[in-house]
Amino acid sequence: MNILPEFRTLRPASIADAVIALAAEGAVALGAGTDLLPNLRRGLGEPSAVVDLTGIEGLREFAPLPDGGLRIGAGVTLEAIAENDLVLKTWPALAQAAQAVAGPTHRAAATLGGNLCQDTRCTFYNQSQWWRASNGFCLKYQGEKCHVVPKSDRCYATYHGDVAPVLMVLDARAEIVGPAGKRSVPMAAFFREVGSDHLTLHPGELLAAVEIPSVAGWTAAYTKVRIRDAIDFPLAGVAVALRREGDRIAGLRVAITGSNSAPLLVPTESLVGGQWNEAAAESLVQLVRKTSNVLKTTLTGVKYRRRVLLAVARQTVETLWNQG
Ligand SMILES: Cc1cc2nc3c(=O)[nH]c(=O)nc-3n(C[C@H](O)[C@H](O)[C@H](O)COP(=O)(O)OP(=O)(O)OC[C@H]3O[C@@H](n4cnc5c(N)ncnc54)[C@H](O)[C@@H]3O)c2cc1C
Numbered sequence: 001m002n003i004l005p006e007f008r009t010l011r012p013a014s015i016a017d018a019v020i021a022l023a024a025e026g027a028v029a030l031g032a033g034t035d036l037l038p039n040l041r042r043g044l045g046e047p048s049a050v051v052d053l054t055g056i057e058g059l060r061e062f063a064p065l066p067d068g069g070l071r072i073g074a075g076v077t078l079e080a081i082a083e084n085d086l087v088l089k090t091w092p093a094l095a096q097a098a099q100a101v102a103g104p105t106h107r108a109a110a111t112l113g114g115n116l117c118q119d120t121r122c123t124f125y126n127q128s129q130w131w132r133a134s135n136g137f138c139l140k141y142q143g144e145k146c147h148v149v150p151k152s153d154r155c156y157a158t159y160h161g162d163v164a165p166v167l168m169v170l171d172a173r174a175e176i177v178g179p180a181g182k183r184s185v186p187m188a189a190f191f192r193e194v195g196s197d198h199l200t201l202h203p204g205e206l207l208a209a210v211e212i213p214s215v216a217g218w219t220a221a222y223t224k225v226r227i228r229d230a231i232d233f234p235l236a237g238v239a240v241a242l243r244r245e246g247d248r249i250a251g252l253r254v255a256i257t258g259s260n261s262a263p264l265l266v267p268t269e270s271l272v273g274g275q276w277n278e279a280a281a282e283s284l285v286q287l288v289r290k291t292s293n294v295l296k297t298t299l300t301g302v303k304y305r306r307r308v309l310l311a312v313a314r315q316t317v318e319t320l321w322n323q324g
Contacts, residue, residue, distance in 0.1 A: 002041040002128065008049040015058050015177050015208060021051040023179055023204035029053055031075065031114025034106050039119060043129035044141055053113070053206070061209060068214030074113025074207045078163070079104070081112065091212060093220035093239060097166040100224045103231040113207045116164050116174070120157035120195045120261055121233065122148065122297040140196040148295050156261060157195030158297040164191070164263040165239035165255035166222045172212040178205030188255075191262035198262050218243045218251065219320050223312045227300065234258040235300045236309035238288075242320040247275050254284070254317070259292040259309055266291045266313070276321040281314050288313045 010027075012018040021027055026048030030036055039045060053059055059075030064086060072081065081087055082099040101107055101115060124138045124147040137143025140155040148156045167187045174190045176183050178201075185200070187210070192200055201207070220241040226232035236258045243251030250273075254266040266287050271280050294306045 002043075004037070004040050005043075005046045007047045009052055010049055011052045011055050013055055013057075015056055015206070018051055018053055018056060018206060019178055019204060021049065022206060024049055027051055029113070029117070029206050031111035031117075032077070032106075032109035033114075034102065034110045035114055035118040039126075042127070043132075044119075044125065053111075059113070059208060065211065068216070070212045071209055072112055072212070073209045074111060074116075076112050078107040078110045078112065078115060082107065091170060091215065091220070093166050093222045093241070094163070094170065094212070097162045097222040097224070097237075097239070100222070100234075101162050106231075112163065112210065115161055116167075116190070116210075117199055117201075117207060118159075118161050120155075120159050120198050122155075122157035122195065123299060124148065124297075125157055148297055155195035155197075156293075156295050156297060157198075158258060158260065158295070159191070159198055159262050160233035160237075160258050161263060162222070162224060162234055162237055162257065165237055165257045166220070167210060167212065168255040168263060168265055169220055169239045169241035169253040170212050170215060171241075171253070172210050174207055175209040175211065176201060176205050177208045178202055182208075184211070188265050193260055193262045193264070195261040215241070219323060221316055221320055223316045225308050225312055235298065235305050236312055238309065238313045238316050240313075240316045240320055242317060244276075244321060244324060249274055249276055249280070249321075252317070254288065254313060256288060256292055256309060256313070259294050259305070264291055276317065281318065284317060285310045285314055 010021045028047040030050045030052045059073040061073040062076050078098040082095045087095045125140045139146040172187045173184045218241050222239045224234045224237045239255045241253040252268045257263045
């Protein structure tokens with residue numbers, strides 16, 4: 001039977017109190033619990049305390065910035081983001097990604113912070129306690145061996161969040177608050193490519209908000225491919241932001257998810273300044289191929305996931321380019 005482990009639940013009313021609560025050994029943050037609680041029920045974690053962030057007003061800020069940007073608190077729901085008029089008008093790719101997460105009931109509760117900080121996934125990890133025990137557990141939790149890459153000393157569980165790649169191509173920054181104060185990092189620096197430790201948060205820190213700059217001159221889109229058209233994680237997800245000036249690529253950012261232990265920016269600088277043509281499309285495909293590392297971490301075949309990833313990267317840039 002899957003039951004929750006015993007833990008204390010704390011409901012701080014301010015970010016400062018949440019930081020104090022999270023500083024305790026074994027404490028974890030709770031957004032809406034749509035990722036955390038199913039995992040705990042499967043025996044994936046034994047927190048000493050769960051720090052429920054839903055009562056913190058300061059995490060629900062959702063406001064335009066004076067320079068044309070937008071600040072979204074970590075406690076804002078994905079539904080609120082997907083339906084917000086300003087997001088739909090100015091950052092539609094963000095609304096697209098938020099709208100593509102799980103199903104409507106998840107999105108009504110699920111938070112931006114929880115979505116970005118969600119755990120990595122693997123067929124050897126997202127299993128019941130008895131299933132994992134029969135395998136001697138795995139390197140991500142309770143075991144000593146990665147069953148995906150047995151000779152490696154790191155975990156290859158995959159990050160499948162939809163929203164992070166879009167924030168990366170929009171050049172967003174994460175505001176982090178912790179015992180040492182406040183810091184702001186580019187979205188890409190919020191993650192590291194280690195499946196068992198994929199966030200660069202220090203002990204006791206939490207994600208407070210995300211700030212997106214003005215995107216004048218850029219267009220952006222998110223393409224997600226999944227087995228079912230709802231309630232499924234991306235088997236491949238690609239976010240693209242493009243600035244086209246006449247027949248020239250004036251700016252191009254591409255980020256991928258569902259392929260590695262972290263969402264990753266693809267180094268596309270070599271394509272900037274040129275035209276979008278067959279040669280550029282082939283170069284992009286090679287850059288995505290080099291950046292990605294699709295392994296047997298899901299039930300969907302590796303070759304299929306890789307081919308889909310490369311194809312949607314090319315297609316998404318092509319679509320934005322043709323929109324002018
Ligand atoms: C059936 C199903 C389908 C799903 N499909 C998708 C999908 O298609 N795409 C997708 O992206 N996700 C999917 N998810 C995962 C999850 O539901 C979403 O990512 C959701 O947005 C998580 O938000 P939450 O607020 O519920 O996070 P929680 O479950 O509360 O938290 C998730 C993790 O983030 C940490 N955390 C939460 N808030 C903060 C914070 N402010 N600072 C630091 N750490 C924090 C928690 O400690 C926990 O480790 C799915 C989940 C289920 C159960």
